Amino acid sequence: MFRPRLIPVLLLKDNALVKSVKFKNYKYIGDPINAVKIFNHLKADELVLLDIDATSEGRRISSDVIRRVGEEANMPFSVGGGISSLADIKEVISCGAEKAILNSHAIQHPHFLQEAADHFGSSTIVLCMDVGRKFLRKSPYIFTNSGKNATKYHPVELAQKAEGLGVGEIIIQSIVRDGTMEGYDLELIRDISDAVSIPTIALGGAGNIDDFRKAYQTGHANGIAAGSFFVYQGQNKGVLINYPSREDSSKIIAPQPNQ
């Protein structure tokens, strides 16, 4: 039976693992390779690694880090951070990543999405869309450069454009929900998921398993990603890498009597 993937998202800053709230207030979590070892042990479905400073520092996520993750990981992983050429994608794949996650550069130069999908195949190319609110505007917009720059795109518009250009899946990340653990932006996730025929991954706001269930059952996401959930434990947010048991994660697909 096919089931939705549950995906820890690991943020890298100076090659250390950090976690943010609303794309700010970075807190040191630990060593990324150590985290990968623990997720191996816990049999995580898939991992996402994002270098959050790469674009602003004009570089790409470190090949060395990807290679070290690649040596450890017993599961697939995707990487993002400053990927802006076909050579970049070739490099991250050759270091062991399954998929390349494109963001700022690709959103500014959408033809790159098509080039990338043509060259490496759709299933290798992921678009991460950071969704935020513009000042005094009600509707959501796509942001680039770690939430610093607003673009002209509405999320559904960009998602459909990306699908047309050959992107294989889309990560929908809510900037305002990031690190809050108050639940996903289900309306946003459903609007995008229902508008495209490629898989979508929900990210931003998960605080518990029921949030995962809602992202899947109400938001129609095909993959469910989170940051804080997998690295914090308890109300005081003590750092503890964790992953739900198979029994707990089966609640994500369980039918709800009240629905």
Add this chain to the structure above:
Amino acid sequence: MKVHIVDYGMGNIFSVQKKLLQEDVSVTVSSKANDIDAADKIILLGVGHFKKAMDNLHDLNLIEPLSNFALVKKKPILGICLGMQLMTKCSQEGGKVDGLSWIDAEVKKFTTSDSLQFKIPHIGWNTVQQVKDSRLTQGLSSNEEFYFVHSYFVEPGSDDLILHQSSYIQNFCSAFEKENIFGVQYHPEKSHNAGQLMLQNFLTL
């Protein structure tokens, strides 16, 4: 024992290489025909376009040595993902492109469904149902999960070829076996313990 990974410019060699190096074997990675001739076992992997993959194999003059290995010497060869698909007669990807034609099968694209649950590509963990006994799957449980990433699938000309069957939009062949030739649509190198066990089984064939 020498295991050779064919490097023809298509995909993630590093992960498979790392998994093999955990076992007691010597591993070569290259695009040389010599290494194919010298190998005891071969792994043919790949992600990306079928046509580009066949073009690369052709340009590197690897089709003849590979076919010699698989069909004349009849030594064990394992195709993973696109590598599995290349072993068939032809693919719909990029028109109608000829494959290596070792296996009586064709590669087809999943037809789009209206379901929001089953989108294309098929990405994620799915169970495989064992259809026939095989040394490749010894020690695996009957309903094992593996990791898939693909939009095209292999449709065998005969059910006898099918080793594993999975379901996504429709039932499809997720692994085939014909004598010394094995193909798996999923990624054993990314599939936790079950995947490593399968690679170990391949090495002991």
